[in-house]
Amino acid sequence: MNGVNDVFPTSADDPPHLEVHPPVKYTGLWLLLAAVMVPSFAVLGYYGGEVYRMAPPIPRRVVTTEGKVLFTGQDVKDGQNVWQSMGGQQVGSVWGHGAYVAPDWSADWLHREAIWLLDHWAHQDHAQLYAALPPEQQAGLKARLKAELRTNTYNAETGDLVISPLRAQAIGVLSEHYASIFGDDPAVDELRDAYAIPANAIRDPARMAQMNDFFFWSSWVCSTERPGQAITYTNNWPSETLIDNRPAATLLVWSLISFIVLLAGIGLLALYFAIQQGKRDDSHELPEVDPLLALRPTPSMRATLKYFWVVMALIIAQIGFGVLTAHYGVEGSGFYGIPLAKWLPYAVTRTWHTQLAIFWIATAWLATGLFMAPAVSGYEPKFQRLGVNFLFVCLLIIVVGSMAGQWFAVQQRLGNTVNFWFGHQGYEYVDLGRFWQAFLTVGLFLWLMLMVRAMWPAFRSGENRHLLALFLLASAAIPLFYVPGLFWHRQSNLAVAEYWRWWVVHLWVEGFFEVFATVVIAFLFTRMGLLRTATATAAVLFSTSVFLLGGILGTFHHIYFAGTPTGILALGATFSSLEVVPLVLIGFEAYENLTMSRARPWIGGYKWPIYFFVGVAFWNLVGAGLFGFLINPPIALYYMQGLNTTAVHGHTALFGVYGMLGIGLMLFCLKGLATHHVWRTGVLSFAFWTINLGLALMVVLSLLPVGLLQTWASVETGTWYARSAEFMQTPTMHTLRWMRAIGDTIFAIGMFALGWFVLGLKTGWSIRSEEDPTLEPLLPTAAKPEFGSAR
Numbered sequence: 001m002n003g004v005n006d007v008f009p010t011s012a013d014d015p016p017h018l019e020v021h022p023p024v025k026y027t028g029l030w031l032l033l034a035a036v037m038v039p040s041f042a043v044l045g046y047y048g049g050e051v052y053r054m055a056p057p058i059p060r061r062v063v064t065t066e067g068k069v070l071f072t073g074q075d076v077k078d079g080q081n082v083w084q085s086m087g088g089q090q091v092g093s094v095w096g097h098g099a100y101v102a103p104d105w106s107a108d109w110l111h112r113e114a115i116w117l118l119d120h121w122a123h124q125d126h127a128q129l130y131a132a133l134p135p136e137q138q139a140g141l142k143a144r145l146k147a148e149l150r151t152n153t154y155n156a157e158t159g160d161l162v163i164s165p166l167r168a169q170a171i172g173v174l175s176e177h178y179a180s181i182f183g184d185d186p187a188v189d190e191l192r193d194a195y196a197i198p199a200n201a202i203r204d205p206a207r208m209a210q211m212n213d214f215f216f217w218s219s220w221v222c223s224t225e226r227p228g229q230a231i232t233y234t235n236n237w238p239s240e241t242l243i244d245n246r247p248a249a250t251l252l253v254w255s256l257i258s259f260i261v262l263l264a265g266i267g268l269l270a271l272y273f274a275i276q277q278g279k280r281d282d283s284h285e286l287p288e289v290d291p292l293l294a295l296r297p298t299p300s301m302r303a304t305l306k307y308f309w310v311v312m313a314l315i316i317a318q319i320g321f322g323v324l325t326a327h328y329g330v331e332g333s334g335f336y337g338i339p340l341a342k343w344l345p346y347a348v349t350r351t352w353h354t355q356l357a358i359f360w361i362a363t364a365w366l367a368t369g370l371f372m373a374p375a376v377s378g379y380e381p382k383f384q385r386l387g388v389n390f391l392f393v394c395l396l397i398i399v400v401g402s403m404a405g406q407w408f409a410v411q412q413r414l415g416n417t418v419n420f421w422f423g424h425q426g427y428e429y430v431d432l433g434r435f436w437q438a439f440l441t442v443g444l445f446l447w448l449m450l451m452v453r454a455m456w457p458a459f460r461s462g463e464n465r466h467l468l469a470l471f472l473l474a475s476a477a478i479p480l481f482y483v484p485g486l487f488w489h490r491q492s493n494l495a496v497a498e499y500w501r502w503w504v505v506h507l508w509v510e511g512f513f514e515v516f517a518t519v520v521i522a523f524l525f526t527r528m529g530l531l532r533t534a535t536a537t538a539a540v541l542f543s544t545s546v547f548l549l550g551g552i553l554g555t556f557h558h559i560y561f562a563g564t565p566t567g568i569l570a571l572g573a574t575f576s577s578l579e580v581v582p583l584v585l586i587g588f589e590a591y592e593n594l595t596m597s598r599a600r601p602w603i604g605g606y607k608w609p610i611y612f613f614v615g616v617a618f619w620n621l622v623g624a625g626l627f628g629f630l631i632n633p634p635i636a637l638y639y640m641q642g643l644n645t646t647a648v649h650g651h652t653a654l655f656g657v658y659g660m661l662g663i664g665l666m667l668f669c670l671k672g673l674a675t676h677h678v679w680r681t682g683v684l685s686f687a688f689w690t691i692n693l694g695l696a697l698m699v700v701l702s703l704l705p706v707g708l709l710q711t712w713a714s715v716e717t718g719t720w721y722a723r724s725a726e727f728m729q730t731p732t733m734h735t736l737r738w739m740r741a742i743g744d745t746i747f748a749i750g751m752f753a754l755g756w757f758v759l760g761l762k763t764g765w766s767i768r769s770e771e772d773p774t775l776e777p778l779l780p781t782a783a784k785p786e787f788g789s790a791r
Contacts, residue, residue, distance in 0.1 A: 026466050029541035036545045040552035047556070047568055048499055055495040056221040056233040056563040060159030062213075064168050071213045073159070077491040079214030081416040082207045085409045086182075087347030088426020090354070091197065094218045095234060095562050096642035096719075097498065098428055099350055101329050102195040103723045104642050107238040109174060109219035110149075111720035114242040116170045117145055146243045149223040150232070161220070175212040182208055194725035196332035196346035203412055218494070221563055235569060237561035237638060238719030247638050250566055254573035255633040261574050262629070265581035269546065297673050298374045300384035300454075305673060306392060307367030308666050312755045314360035314399070319748050321353040326744060329737050347410045351424065351431050352403055357654060358429055358509065359399055364662030365513060366395075366447055368520055369475060371669045373451045376471065376523050377458030387450045394443045401439075402432035409433075420490040427497065429505045430485050437485055444479035451475045467522065467537045470544070474519045477512035484508075495563030506555040509658065515544050517661050521613065524668055530603070543582065550578025557632050561641060569634055576632045580625050606671060608684045612664030615692055616657055623652025627699075639714045643722055644707035648699055656695060663754070670761060678768040683760070687753035694747025702740030706733060 058073045083094070092102030118130035118141050126133060130141060153162045180188050184199040192199065202208045221233040223243055236245045327335055328346040370388050374380050401422075408414055409423030422433040430437065452472065459468045484503035488496055522536040556564075556572030603610075627649040631640045640646065671679075709732070714722040721727055760766025 026537060026541060029538060029545070033541060033545045033548075036549045037552070040548065043571065044552060044555065047565070047571070050565050050567065051495055051499045054565045055493040057154055057156070058217065058493065059154055059161035062161045062163065062216075064165045065162055066165055068165075068168070070168055070171065071209075075210050075213045076217045078416060079210035079212065080494065081420065081490060082202065082211040083214055084426025085412065085414065085416065085419040085424055086201055086211075087351060087410055087424065088431070089428040090350045090426070090431065091347045092195070093642045094494070095222070095498075096237065097562070098642070100642070100644055100647060100723070101332070101346065102197060104238065104719060105215050106218040106222050107240070107642075107718075107720040107723065109215050110223050110238070110240055111242070111718065112174055112177070113167075113170050113219065114145055114149065114240070116173055117148065117166065118142070118242070120166065142242060149243050150225050152224045152227055154224070171212075171216055174216075175209065178212055178215065179205070179208045182211070191725055193332040194729050196328040196341070198333065198341045198345045201345070201412075207412075231566070233563050234561045235566060237641065239639060239714055240718050240720065247635055250569060251634040251638055254570050255635040258573040258577040258633050262577040262580060265578050269581050298380040298384070300380060300388045301371050301374055302673065303385045303388040303392075304367045304371045304669065307363055307370070308670060308758065310396070311360050311364045311367070311662070311666055312758050314356050314363065315751055316755055318353055318356035318360060319751055321349045321356065323744060323748065324349040325353050326737075326740055330734060345410060348407055351406050351410075354429055355402070355431055357659070361658050361662045362513070363395060364666045365517060368665040368669055369447070369451055369516070371672065372520055372523060373454035375527065375672070376468070377455045379454060379457045381453045384450065384454060387446070391443060391446055391450065394439070394446070398432075398436050398440050398443065402436040405433050405436065406431060417490065427501050429509070430501055434486070441479065441482055441486065444482055448475055448479050464526075464533050464537075467519070467526070467533060467540070470519050470537070470540055471523065474512060474516035478508070478516060481508040481512050493563075498559055498562040499564070502555050502558040506558060507552065510653075511548070511551050513658065515547070517665065518543060520665065528606075546582050547579075550575050550581065554579045557637070560634055560637060573632075573634050577629070580629045580632075605678070606668070608681055608688060609664050609667040609671060611688055612660050612667065615660045615688070616664065618692075619652055619656025619660060619695075623649065623656040627652055639719075640707070640711050642719065643710040643714065644703050645711060646707075648703045648707055651703065652695065652699060670758070680760075680766050680768045683753050683757045683766065687750045687757060690746050690750030690753065694743045694745070694750055696743070698740055698743030698747060701743055702736050706736050709733065709736075
């Protein structure tokens with residue numbers, strides 16, 4: 001067991017970088033944080049109960065007015081499981097949530113059903129197709145259609161959904177159409193290729209029939225009005241003029257309010273920032289030499305090195321699957337003529353691409369925590385290295401096991417129950433089977449235990465207690481907010497599953513991981529003597545409060561149209577606009593980081609990790625701020641949900657912010673493992689600029705123009721059209737999707753360069769010299785560990 005000073009030893013020769021300042025009280029800031037979190041989670045929980053209470057009903061039976069039973073509610077639930085097993089949200093989308101190559105099945109079914117009914121009536125009454133009729137006759141049939149589809153015929157007492165025999169015929173026709181797509185009908189080969197769905201994606205006719213039942217239910221929810229209201233269960237989403245699915249007045253009103261709240265928040269924060277700048281204490285002296293030169297990495301700290309090797313391996317794998325996934329958008333069944341879809345269909349490659357993004361970013365952050373815990377406390381508990389190594393093995397098993405299960409699921413080799421536990425749950429970003437999900441949850445709590453036992457002695461000593469308390473709080477939030485991923489079940493109502501899924505995706509990934517990273521960076525900068533502890537503590541407490549003020553209830557902006565009550569729309573619109581408020585000052589953060597990187601010659605050794613933090617600031621403003629707010633207001637998301645505008649935000653925020661942050665933290669830890677090594681940074685410089693340039697070109701040349709053109713089509717014609725093969729396979733859209741290859745290629749080259757640099761730290765080609773002779777007099781002999789010596 002190591003002593004308190006074994007990580008950062010002290011001696012008379014150590015550079016004096018610690019300053020003595022009067023004690024600072026943080027009571028007001030802690031109360032502010034509590035005042036934000038407690039009411040926010042209370043409201044989030046209350047409306048969670050409302051989601052359960054007002055979720056769109058799954059009928060006990062779907063019957064015709066003549067008494068014929070078409071299918072049961074159990075068929076709908078089983079059909080949802082079939083949809084999940086074949087990839088779920090990774091193959092098209094439902095209610096706008098999911099992938100973008102195939103259609104949104106709920107919007108597509110709704111439009112096809114509406115057209116079939118209109119054509120049937122037009123042929124019956126006028127011996128013509130609906131499109132050939134004059135406007136006044138079309139208007140009469142549209143009114144008839146609206147009454148047919150928007151009238152709620154669900155009987156809550158009996159549990160039956162009663163429909164007309166004619167609508168039952170439409171269901172039969174559409175079921176045959178979808179069965180041909182997911183089967184092997186050669187008549188729809190071209191359409192199947194446009195959707196990137198392999199032949200015989202669903203082999204069992206009974207399972208296909210159940211998935212059609214689920215598609216009908218998801219469409220019925222979009223077209224039928226809530227009892228006593230003039231809006232559908234999905235707040236009139238999707239845009240469908242044939243049945244007057246248009247934005248309700250509430251969408252417009254709350255969108256306007258969100259803009260007002262945004263402007264007010266920006267004004268108040270700017271005022272606060274101006275006041276604080278006037279009180280700023282610039283008397284802090286930066287150290288003349290690197291305080292981390294005295295760092296003696298403990299066995300557990302050195303054991304984190306293998307995590308970073310895995311991070312780079314997962315990044316390279318994710319890029320490879322991303323290339324395949326993007327290419328399937330233009331060649332749905334192969335890769336430059338190679339029929340890869342037989343073995344690696346789009347559903348698999350996109351699942352792995354999105355899941356690996358979460359895995360490698362989370363691994364980088366978890367490893368940073370394991371590295372920092374002994375460093376901030378100066379304490380190495382007994383068996384800490386064993387715990388770090390055990391957790392590493394567990395993470396590898398989860399990654400490999402979950403990916404294997406997803407492949408077997410998409411190949412339709414697992415039953416519904418086995419698929420739920422070990423295969424593919426079908427929900428984007430939480431696709432892994434429930435067993436792997438629970439395994440990961442246990443692993444995160446093991447990680448928390450390792451963090452707490454390393455930091456607890458320092459916390460008890462009272463030194464930097466407030467910053468350590470934030471560190472512990474942020475660490476505890478990571479496993480705690482992954483737990484809601486276990487709260488839905490195999491056949492939970494889709495609205496309920498979406499509510500809990502966004503707890504994980506928004507609160508876990510976008511929320512508390514960012515809080516954790518903010519605290520870690522503050523610790524890094526205080527340990528390096530770049531920030532006073534009091535300054536860092538106050539800044540982190542305040543920024544966390546401001547971020548969570550919008551971030552917690554901002555979760556609701558993801559579920560405006562997911563079968564949730566209108567109160568969620570109002571809260572989501574208001575508070576999600578506040579998420580943008582802290583980002584208006586991001587330029588100051590970037591400037592301060594750049595200035596800090598040039599303040600002392602020794603800080604130049606950390607230039608590129610700091611530059612990645614500058615990149616985080618830039619993409620926070622652009623990706624999370626501009627592109628996030630582009631789709632946040634209800635009226636904007638109404639037309640943009642499920643389009644490539646969401647992919648623009650996803651790529652620039654998930655990788656641009658959290659991925660860049662993970663890379664920056666990884667580089668800081670690699671530098672900390674051997675501070676006496678001097679890096680050759682030419683390759684790292686090339687990697688930084690090409691990664692950022694590639695990401696920008698990916699967005700500007702392809703994703704953004706595709707998304708804006710889709711938005712135009714959605715506004716003019718409807719959501720179904722913006723996602724249809726008819727629109728997406730036009731020459732213009734085809735060219736724009738090919739243009740993405742430019743940004744993707746540059747981005748991939750940058751990532752490979754980063755991997756080459758990290759590999760070179762082990763082999764030696766990324767190190768200028770074994771030791772910097774100018775630092776030799778300052779470096780204790782005992783602080784010269786062999787780089788990469790962790791076993």
